[in-house]
Amino acid sequence: MKFAIRYLENKETKLKGRYITNHHIIPILEQYKSEFTISTIGKSVLRNDIYLIKIGTGKKVVLGWSQMHGNESTTTKAIFDFIKYIANNKDEQEVTEFLNTFSFYVIPILNPDGAAVYTRENANKIDLNRDAKQLSQPESVVLRDVFNKVQPQLCLNLHDQRSIFGFETGKPAIISFLAPAADPEQTITVSRKIAMQQIVVLASKLQAYIPGCVGRYDDTFNINCVGDTFQQFGVPTILFEAGHTKRDYNREITRKYLFFILLQLFVLTEANGISATYKDYFLLPENIKNYKDVILRNVRLQSFPYPISIGIQYKEILKGNTVKFVPEIESIGDLSNFYAHKEIDVAGSEILINNQKNIKIGDKISLINNYFDKTLEYFDKNSLEF
Numbered sequence: 001m002k003f004a005i006r007y008l009e010n011k012e013t014k015l016k017g018r019y020i021t022n023h024h025i026i027p028i029l030e031q032y033k034s035e036f037t038i039s040t041i042g043k044s045v046l047r048n049d050i051y052l053i054k055i056g057t058g059k060k061v062v063l064g065w066s067q068m069h070g071n072e073s074t075t076t077k078a079i080f081d082f083i084k085y086i087a088n089n090k091d092e093q094e095v096t097e098f099l100n101t102f103s104f105y106v107i108p109i110l111n112p113d114g115a116a117v118y119t120r121e122n123a124n125k126i127d128l129n130r131d132a133k134q135l136s137q138p139e140s141v142v143l144r145d146v147f148n149k150v151q152p153q154l155c156l157n158l159h160d161q162r163s164i165f166g167f168e169t170g171k172p173a174i175i176s177f178l179a180p181a182a183d184p185e186q187t188i189t190v191s192r193k194i195a196m197q198q199i200v201v202l203a204s205k206l207q208a209y210i211p212g213c214v215g216r217y218d219d220t221f222n223i224n225c226v227g228d229t230f231q232q233f234g235v236p237t238i239l240f241e242a243g244h245t246k247r248d249y250n251r252e253i254t255r256k257y258l259f260f261i262l263l264q265l266f267v268l269t270e271a272n273g274i275s276a277t278y279k280d281y282f283l284l285p286e287n288i289k290n291y292k293d294v295i296l297r298n299v300r301l302q303s304f305p306y307p308i309s310i311g312i313q314y315k316e317i318l319k320g321n322t323v324k325f326v327p328e329i330e331s332i333g334d335l336s337n338f339y340a341h342k343e344i345d346v347a348g349s350e351i352l353i354n355n356q357k358n359i360k361i362g363d364k365i366s367l368i369n370n371y372f373d374k375t376l377e378y379f380d381k382n383s384l385e386f
């Protein structure tokens with residue numbers, strides 16, 4: 001069966017958008033408690049529960065964790081899509097095989113406090129992905145305890161990346177991977193080779209859907225990062241970065257590709273036998289910070305003698321139970337080396353931003369229109385379509 005159909009039939013519709021917290025996942029976990037082994041493995045700084053789901057009883061042990069960074073929820077949504085797929089299709093031969101082959105342990109939200117307030121860090125303002133050496137935070141200890149207990153043969157470190165990453169070709173980084181280094185010399189250790197080879201398989205599957213939009217992260221070693229540490233322990237670890245494309249600010253498109261990756265990873269696939277060598281890992285393009293959310297091109301401003309570009313980034317602000325995307329001026333000048341998820345060419349016009357001629361970096365934007373013809377609108381903060 002095609003991946004896309006599997007996705008449509010099994011998407012966990014109770015989870016959507018960017019704001020995903022314990023509050024959202026607890027009812028779903030409750031629903032699966034007779035299907036899978038679900039346990040509370042510890043508490044966060046603010047004494048919120050951290051959950052572990054075990055799927056399958058096989059000998060291949062895989063440990064994944066999502067929302068180590070509280071505001072990075074796309075992989076959490078994909079995990080629940082995958083779980084729903086497994087639960088709904090237990091009679092399928094390939095699902096039975098998966099359940100007999102793998103023990104997949106997954107922590108859906110490692111940082112529930114950060115998730116609740118939509119921050120990267122935990123309640124002590126510590127980035128848990130810089131705490132692998134010190135283990136100063138309860139969430140870090142919970143992860144390390146599970147790692148020690150289940151002794152995984154493969155780890156999946158699941159994250160989101162910002163919308164600023166693309167490639168030299170001008171394509172956006174919709175999914176990026178990293179086989180973290182195990183030492184400062186970036187030696188290709190046995191465990192790194194395994195991670196790299198897995199990434200090559202996953203990336204080649206994705207190329208069919210999003211050609212040129214799959215890449216790899218810079219592999220500078222940092223012992224404070226969890227992936228680097230686990231790799232140093234000799235356990236192959238793959239970092240997943242769910243990225244951005246066009247108007248997918250709710251990351252529902254990327255979510256689908258992550259579901260595909262999970263299917264591919266656990267060999268629930270109609271395309272078995274992709275041959276892969278770890279060396280092809282280096283053929284994946286490296287992420288570059290060359291993207292903006294929006295670029296206005298060919299803008300005339302009185303303070304510049306020639307047309308310039310204006311770069312706009314959305315700030316993610318939690319309001320109530322929704323993440324709002326607030327556009328701000330991020331750069332003014334020559335942006336010829338940058339691409340954007342939305343490009344607007346104003347063809348040499350003078351513009352007004354919020355009815356002002358003077359603009360500066362950091363200004364929040366409501367409306368951009370033509371100076372001479374105010375009915376000509378180039379950008380409206382309410383125009384973001386989801």
Ligand SMILES: [Zn+2]
Binds near residue numbers: 069072159160
């Ligand atoms: Zn992250």
